[in-house]
Amino acid sequence: MLIEKSILEAKRQLGERIFQIKLFSPRIAKLAKPGQFCNIKVSESDFPLLRRPFSISNVEGDSIYFLFDIHGEGTKILSEKSLGDELDILGPLGNGFNYDGDYSTAIIVAGGLGSAPFPFLTSKLDKKKVVSFVGARNSSLVLTEDLLNVQAATDDGSLGFKGTVVELLTDYVEKNNLTSFRIFSCGPNPMLKALQQICIERNYDCQISIECAMACGFGICQGCPVETTNGEGYKLVCKDGPVFEAKEVKL
């Protein structure tokens, strides 16, 4: 991990409140692994005081991509940045997805902005069959760019299957009699909880990337605990995660 002053190279609006930004950040780009995140200072002043954590969405040469929605003051300021502006970025942070192994199908399960880390992961899965289940409340919030073999699910049925990505996943596994696969997931907590329950019941191999409010992002503030299932107390989302085995943590 390191701090790199990074220039905003491109900004795209993907939805009413959803943005993709591309930053020239060669040192972080070189170190980054899928599933890791960066902690970004969105202003030069003390407002907002803390950095904001974002998944690394993709890496392309010397550049890194982030995907975010306007959620509060910090993300609003970030969305208003102009090309050429410099941002202070701390990263790459945390442990990413573990995608090594001899499973044959990689299944991505993403909800809403939980799609963010998967373009990068997908780019590393060239030896696997990749299937992506992407869900959101409605069609305008489904983010599928740079993902492979996408099947969408929406709560209101405005795109793809009317229902949840967890239903899509279980259906797919059963219909295809899949046995050799690994699930990689990121999304809102209720979705992750539902997925976690299924994976524990059926003994599916599954990694989840979880979100938590944090201050430092590298383990010194102890502000982002997640309880472990083995009774040994808490792990830190920033340093021990943000990716965990689904059965390892209580959501």
Add this chain to the structure above:
Amino acid sequence: MSKIDLSVNIGSLKLKNPVLLASGTVGYGNEISQLTDISKLGGIVTKSLSLKPRKGNPPQRIVETPSGMLNAIGLANVGVEVFIKEKIPFLKELNTTLICNIAASSIEEYVECVKILTSEETIQAFEINVSCPNVREGGLIFGNDLSSVGRITEQVRAATNKPIIIKLSPNVPKIADFAEIVKKEGGDAVSAINTLVGASFDIYTRKPKIKNVTGGLSGPAIKPVAIAKVLEIKRNVDIPIIGLGGIMNWKDAAEFMIVGASAIQVGTANFINPNAGNEIVDGLEEFCSQQKIIKLSEMIGSYQI
């Protein structure tokens, strides 16, 4: 520039410069050392240690507030035994002054921790946390009570020859009274201030934003309070003060020294800029050079009122 003497004394404890990193914002040094040069600092104060490990409070533990943050970590720490076995070997190599912060639920536990740790050569001083706002036992129950602070100081004093710094709570009517009793019972210095008790609620769910309901407020929001408390102690009690509370840059550090701090601690700033301590050392040196100050310690308590 190199002719300026940045060293300061906290009683018998000599620091190469007044910039310390505050307890709870630097862990045990290993993570932050990847992002800053710890050897350049006056020292670091390690995360509060208790006799046995503490797993800390359930989430959510932190929330950002205007120019600050609330935390209720609940003194999550590895305990004295693991600290000695797993953390001291790394800390030994850091080439900076190591101050060990102790938090406990009883006077006996403070004494026991200090007794065990005092033989560790790497530890040069103890900072006794009597003012954590986020644990039920110990913490503010001690920190808000003059006689408890007196007894803790007295008994910890009897357990070690190393310098003892008592970290004081700002959540009291008259902080100088606490500094006075620390001095009377043989404490070497006080750290002022710990966090202020605060709370923040979500207006839609009507629930507190942190699980513990209240937390400790830190960051730039509390700096004026901290400056007033340091000044209050300086004007009333003759004891070295380590000033902290919202220090983000060298100007803040200089302000604390002018009102009476012999050294300062950088806390919340480390979460945002892990190199803040180093930048403050450079900034203070440059300020001295501009102001024709040869010894930085001349600045301590040099306020003009």
